[in-house]
Amino acid sequence: MERERHPEGVERARQKRRKRYAENREELRAKSRELGRASYAANPEPIRERNRAWYQKNKDQRHAYYLKRKAAEPAEVRRRRERERTRRRYVSDPAAWLARQKDWRQRNPEKAHAYVRRSHSKRRDASKADSFTTAEWLALLEQHAGRWAYCGSNVQIEIDHRVPLIRGGSNTIENILPACRSCNRRKNRRTEEEFRELLERERRQGLELGLPGLGGNAGTTRS
Numbered sequence: 453m454e455r456e457r458h459p460e461g462v463e464r465a466r467q468k469r470r471k472r473y474a475e476n477r478e479e480l481r482a483k484s485r486e487l488g489r490a491s492y493a494a495n496p497e498p499i500r501e502r503n504r505a506w507y508q509k510n511k512d513q514r515h516a517y518y519l520k521r522k523a524a525e526p527a528e529v530r531r532r533r534e535r536e537r538t539r540r541r542y543v544s545d546p547a548a549w550l551a552r553q554k555d556w557r558q559r560n561p562e563k564a565h566a567y568v569r570r571s572h573s574k575r576r577d578a579s580k581a582d583s584f585t586t587a588e589w590l591a592l593l594e595q596h597a598g599r600w601a602y603c604g605s606n607v608q609i610e611i612d613h614r615v616p617l618i619r620g621g622s623n624t625i626e627n628i629l630p631a632c633r634s635c636n637r638r639k640n641r642r643t644e645e646e647f648r649e650l651l652e653r654e655r656r657q658g659l660e661l662g663l664p665g666l667g668g669n670a671g672t673t674r675s
Contacts, residue, residue: 535641584625593630601629601644602651608633614644 473480492499507514522530542549557564589611599606612631615621618641629644639647 583623584628588625589628592625592628596630599630600632600635602631602635602639602647605632605634610636612636612639612644616641616643619643 593609600609601612610631610633612629612635613621613623614627614629617623621627621643631639635647642650
C-alpha cells in the first residue's frame with residue numbers, strides 16, 4: 453500500500469523544483485528541446501497527430517490570437533515580416549515551396565483566382581494616371597542598344613519598373629527599364645537601386661571566391 457505524502461512535504465518539493473528550474477532555466481529548456489527533437493526524429497507521426505488534435509481543439513482560440521496580434525501590428529510591418537518569412541521558406545527548399553503553392557491553388561481555385569484579380573486590379577489602379585507610349589518604349593530599347601539593363605542579355609524582353617508599382621512607382625517611361633525575364637522575376641519588389649546593390653554584392657563575392665558564375669557583368673550596366 454502506497455504511503456500518503458504529507459501536504460507540507462508535497463509543497464516543499466514543489467517549491468524546490470520551482471527554485472531549481474528558475475536557477476537553471478536556459479539549460480533545462482535547451483535539454484528539453486534537444487530531447488523533443490530527438491523524439492520527433494525517431495518517430496514523428498505521434499507528435500504530428502498530437503499537434504493536429506491540439507490545433508483542431510484550439511482553432512478558434514488560435515485564430516482570435518492571430519487577429520489580435522495582427523490588429524496590434526502596423527500593416528506595413530506585418531507585411532514586411534511575412535514577406536521575409538516567405539522568402540526564407542522559399543530559399544530553404546524552392547521545389548517544396550512551389551509544390552505547396554500548386555497544391556494550395558488546386559484545393560482553393562476560387563481564392564487563387566480572387567488573389568490574381570486583386571493583384572491585377574492594384575497594378576491597373578497604380579498605373580492608370582499616366583503611362584508610357586509605344587514610341588517611348590522603342591526609343592528606350594534603342595537607347596540600351598537592344599540589351600537589357602541589368603545583365604546585358606538580349607533575350608526574353610520584359611518591362612521592368614525602376615520603382616515597383618506596388619511601392620509607389622509610376623508607369624511613365626522615366627520609371628521603366630528593359631529587363632530579361634530572369635532578372636525581372638528575381639528583382640521582384642526591389643527598387644532598381646536595391647537590385648543593383650544585390651547584383652554588385654554577388655559579383656564581388658564571386659570574384660573573391662573565384663566563382664565564374666557570380667563574376668560576370670551583372671549589375672554593371674547603367675542607363
